[in-house]
């Protein structure tokens with residue numbers, strides 16, 4: 001007899017839109033994946049990637065057992081053998097060289113996994129290493145630093161309130177493809193269409209006429225890396241034309257005069273040539289922002305992964321403040337997450353603010369930001385001998401050999417490590433270097449709550465996904481694997497009682513935060529364990545929580561479990577000053593470090609445009625480096641093409657469909673050319689995350705059409721000095737027929 005089909009609900013783990021999916025299952029077979037029409041947040045929306053959940057679950061290359069490398073080859077191992085190997089290899093390194101000899105690297109999917117999000121901080125604490133790296137520093141650290149300085153916590157990122165907005169200026173983001181980032185907004189297309197249908201307008205600033213630009217009212221090309229000039233031109237105009245309007249925020253803002261002075265030299269007429277946007281257009285943008293109620297400026301990857309990443313991120317928020325759109329309905333608002341947000345904890349309205357630069361990286365002296373060092377420093381920390389050298393590495397859901405600049409250097413460095421552990425689901429370009437790989441679970445087999453993306457959601461909500469399928473055999477959940485590692489690092493042994501350790505860690509934390517109430521809280525959270533217990537604690541003590549009884553109608557894990565399509569917590573509401581955690585209790589509009597960095601901008605105002613620069617691009621049927629092994633997404637036309645403007649193709653002798661060599665100093669890659677009038681002249685676009693032709697991986701589908709690695713071309717030493725973030729965009733190249 002065949003088992004009856006059942007429907008499971010799961011938050012899609014693939015991108016920040018976090019759509020609710022409805023997954024029809026028969027036994028362990030996935031029959032069908034659709035958007036969950038009842039989902040209170042995504043209302044049935046899904047994109048083609050969601051359907052690949054089936055391919056991921058079924059992928060024969062996805063690891064199901066731990067692997068240990070013996071004589072250069074991976075052999076399957078039991079979990080007990082793998083943990084014993086980690087203990088045998090890792091502990092002597094820590095004993096000999098101290099905690100900083102062990103580095104950790106977290107990749108993007110960590111933020112899509114409740115288990116990893118909630119338990120990695122505990123491992124980090126047990127390790128005590130300063131060598132912590134993540135994909136954040138090839139991504140959003142500039143934004144974190146800017147909002148941290150302005151609002152007092154690293155993740156206080158305001159997001160466009162798109163459903164009530166009348167004007168949206170999108171800079172360096174392509175939500176039609178990425179489905180939004182640091183802005184959780186399922187069905188951007190539908191929401192953008194609705195905005196325009198009610199008379200609103202969307203303007204896109206991007207060196208490529210993107211899918212988002214196509215769906216907008218207006219698109220302006222910008223020279224890559226020159227956003228800071230455009231933004232200063234807008235700020236200048238707001239003061240020059242006397243249209244600064246702080247409105248309700250006026251008593252909560254410090255530094256307006258300093259900003260006015262800083263922008264004085266950047267009249268649109270002076271910056272136009274440098275950014276490639278006419279002075280009249282810059283002034284018009286400023287006026288539109290100043291005179292439109294319910295407007296927002298939003299910037300993402302294009303404004304972060306460049307040499308002025310922090311300044312550009314900061315100026316975007318400065319403009320939102322100066323035009324009265326921060327904390328305004330239909331403008332840029334602060335979500336109020338149901339759990340885990342720093343800006344909902346502690347005393348409302350002020351706090352310690354952020355601290356950065358507590359230490360510096362050993363080789364390049366890059367400052368610590370939010371407890372991390374730049375990912376682009378990892379290779380040199382491994383391959384540069386001397387005291388403090390990194391000797392062991394733990395990667396968790398990261399693939400830096402492809403995702404970080406100069407992967408070739410990093411790959412060579414990884415081979416020099418004494419020990420490397422990867423928690424990953426594939427033997428890929430990075431994990432092939434590991435001595436032990438611990439496989440993660442299929443997203444259908446774990447419980448989920450969006451620890452991260454509820455903090456950036458355009459509408460407040462709480463949703464929980466129960467595991468759709470039971471885990472197979474002895475496969476632990478990823479928080480259990482992390483607890484094992486904690487036990488090993490703490491010297492409790494690979495076969496320690498991790499349930500007792502879990503209790504002890506939580507009790508310790510509760511004693512610090514709740515003092516004498518710790519026992520009562522432990523009892524109230526029982527019999528939950530692991531990530532779900534931490535989730536229950538987060539929800540119950542959060543801003544909508546039941547407060548362990550005093551708010552009986554409030555949220556708890558039980559409450560969100562009882563609502564499989566989620567609980568709507570309403571549109572964003574004004575949160576200034578309550579959301580602030582700056583020491584002054586004000587919005588810091590003019591942090592000194594940012595004003596100082598403007599010296600670089602002044603020196604660069606007259607810089608001539610390089611002949612040709614390269615930028616990145618995202619594609620709907622890819623996700624960074626790791627979804628190219630899923631047949632449903634991998635099929636179709638070859639996508640890893642270099643887009644070149646027809647004029648550039650003509651002068652360089654490049655033919656559509658032909659091969660070309662792109663060079664950056666000594667580095668070169670061979671690409672397929674796609675002549676494309678959507679490019680700004682002088683700018684070439686190549687997607688990142690490709691290059692699956694390295695030996696020793698187990699990615700059958702991806703290796704069949706490997707593409708080329710954009711990051712093989714980029715320089716690991718190019719960083720935004722304030723944030724340490726990698727410069728991935730606007731890098732000068734040459735290009736010639738191959």
Ligand SMILES: Nc1nc2c(c(=O)[nH]1)N[C@H]1C(S)=C(S)[C@@H](COP(=O)(O)OP(=O)(O)OC[C@H]3O[C@@H](n4cnc5c(=O)[nH]c(N)nc54)[C@H](O)[C@@H]3O)O[C@H]1N2
Pocket residue numbers: 106107108109113135136138139301305396397398399400402403404423424425426428439440441443616617623624625626688689710711714728
């Ligand atoms: N040139 C250029 N480079 C870029 C970018 C760019 O725009 N241009 N973008 C950057 C950005 S924004 C980011 S976020 C980074 C991403 O950088 P990374 O996070 O390093 O890269 P991903 O491709 O996301 O790799 C994810 C890894 O997680 C594994 N994985 C997937 N699911 C799971 C799971 O459930 N559990 C475990 N344990 N592992 C899992 C995958 O197999 C893969 O190895 O790339 C950056 N690199």
Ligand SMILES: Nc1nc2c(c(=O)[nH]1)N[C@H]1C(S)=C(S)[C@@H](COP(=O)(O)OP(=O)(O)OC[C@H]3O[C@@H](n4cnc5c(=O)[nH]c(N)nc54)[C@H](O)[C@@H]3O)O[C@H]1N2
Pocket residue numbers: 015016108139171172173174175177178179180181205206207208210222223224225226227300301302303306615616617618619620621622623624729730
């Ligand atoms: N389908 C799909 N979705 C994804 C991902 C994916 O790989 N595939 N990755 C996910 C991740 S990790 C992230 S961080 C988000 C990113 O989300 P987005 O930021 O929306 O993604 P991108 O498509 O990289 O958009 C960046 C845009 O900046 C432009 N740009 C490049 N340089 C500059 C510049 O100097 N100035 C300006 N103004 N623009 C510039 C590029 O042309 C591009 O259109 O997407 C997420 N969603």
Ligand code: SF4
Pocket residue numbers: 012013014015016017018019045046047048049050179186
């Ligand atoms: S938009 Fe993102 S979250 Fe939604 S279905 Fe597609 S990949 Fe999943």
Ligand SMILES: [Mo]
Pocket residue numbers: 108135139
């Ligand atoms: Mo990212």
